[in-house]
Amino acid sequence: MSGTAAALETVGLGKRYGRTWGVRDCSFALPPGRVAGLVGPNGSGKSTLLRMAAGITRPTTGEVRVFGHSHSNQTVEVLRRVGYLDQERPLYRSFKVSEMLRFGERLNPGWDAPAAARYLTELGIPSDSRVGRLSVGQQAQVALTMCIAKRPELLLLDEPVAALDPVAREGLMQILLRAVVEDGTTVLLSSHAIADLATVCDFVIILSASRVHVADDLEYVLASHRLLVGPHDSGGAPPGAVVVSTTHAERQTNLLVRVDEPIRDPGWRVVEPTLEEIVIAYLRGGGGAGNSPPASSQGAVLVGDRNITGAAGPPR
């Protein structure tokens, strides 16, 4: 990559638990200033990937770089740039909310105390109540507030809106997006709710069966995938299209393909898929047994920050 360093870059990243790999051969680069969605089924390695990115879990193979700094040295230089929201929202339950913020203030030189106080007021969380007495949703909000008040340059959020009711979800997302707009923070957030991601993200990383299948601009991902609908006996995919997944309905075959140029084969009806359809296609194609194309070597994989106006232009 030329120019400025990626906000988050992984090179051959892998994490093995005993004999199984939680994450394997993971290489991608997230440019600064993006809001990236990390999607994948349960157990696909999302949390492991985020924990390695946050520097909590040590990778078995490969390396994580945050703005060009390697995580393996555990330096303050990296730690101050990363904000991390764990899936379990760990907080010191015996602390009052105000003490929790004081903890953040003591441990972070860049702490934004006025912002933290403002967020909690907006969220209606009393600062003198004990963290352990708060509802699950309120604890998530306190945890996210702590992440944002740290003023990190890269924010890693593991299922930030899980277990929140729609109203709380909305409030939390608003706080998050405001921070992104104000500070230009790079965000990587994982979620099950793909539809939600499509509205906030401009970058998408699809993780399935421990491997990264797609890591690219949302626009490019949408533009470079097509859903082909044709009769049963229509043979293989048209030239130039790489099949991601195949499903058979009663009288027709649906192919989700990655294409570099427009499909002109009249035998297929070409439909623009939604992000959700693309994600599901990858999960179906890559989530099965080990015979699916692995992430790094095969064609049906998009990794890297490609310019969508490049030579391999998307179909119209």
Next chain:
Amino acid sequence: MIWATWRMERALFAVALGAIGAVAILLVVTGAHQESAWTAFSGLHCNQPGSSTTCMAAADRYYSSSDFSAAGVGIGVAIPGLLGLVLGAPLVGGEIAQRTNRLAWTQTMTRSRWLTQKLAVGAFATMAIIGVLMPLVQWWTGEVQRGDRIVSFNFDVSGFAPVFYGLFAFMLGALLGSLIHRTGWAFAAGVVLFAAFRFIVRLFVRPVLIPPVTTTVAPTAPSNAWVLNEGFVPLGRASPAPGRSWQSANDVIAGCTNRVGRSARPVHTIQQCAALHKLHYVFQLQPGGHYWALQAAESAVFLAASCVLFALTVLAVQRWRT
């Protein structure tokens, strides 16, 4: 972080202090009771045979009060280890079990610094509590036992060495907690390892930490000394001949004096046998004068062991994997 550590651990400290305070009150009350019983008993000068019923009653009162003795020494021996482990095991292990390490390790502070500050606060608190409590235990057992402080059990509950036993237990708890992640199991493993280490040091290390003194004062053991070995050894030697045990020369003497049973020869006294076989009777011991030097040397052993445990804990936390 010092504030945060104190804030996290203060409830545990409060509970530990409460338990220690209860022990202290027990010691003060029973110690005062023994003190008065001893004063009354020794004031009667009951040394002569055929003493009066008053004497008997006073003696009864004193000796029944000293039934606490063994328990008291037990408490004195156990407190540094238990307190250190109680405070040390949850320090890292508790955070890992609660997942709050994921919060702490993603703030702007390296893990080693985080750990060092946490351990410093905990170690200081542990040593302070034991440092305050041990003089009380020492007074208490001193009143009961009226023995020599160089002797093992008295040594274990007096001086400043117990403070370092506590430090060692604390660091051991911290290391096990960061390896096992379950406070209860870390504590249980800590009790076993702490007891084993104390036991090994007392049996094998303490006797030779400072070269022992040999004396030929016979026939009774010298007072105010911790006798390590005694027996007949060759003249000119302070210990048995190479390859021989302390018992071997005693067997020679026994064989020599026993001849009287089989033959009509004149009885050999022990002295005669010793002269015959060129042996003399020696005591190998740590004299009372070595007390402070031994306390310092043993403290140094536990301090060094604590430093090793600290380094291992830093390593364990830095290498920590999910």
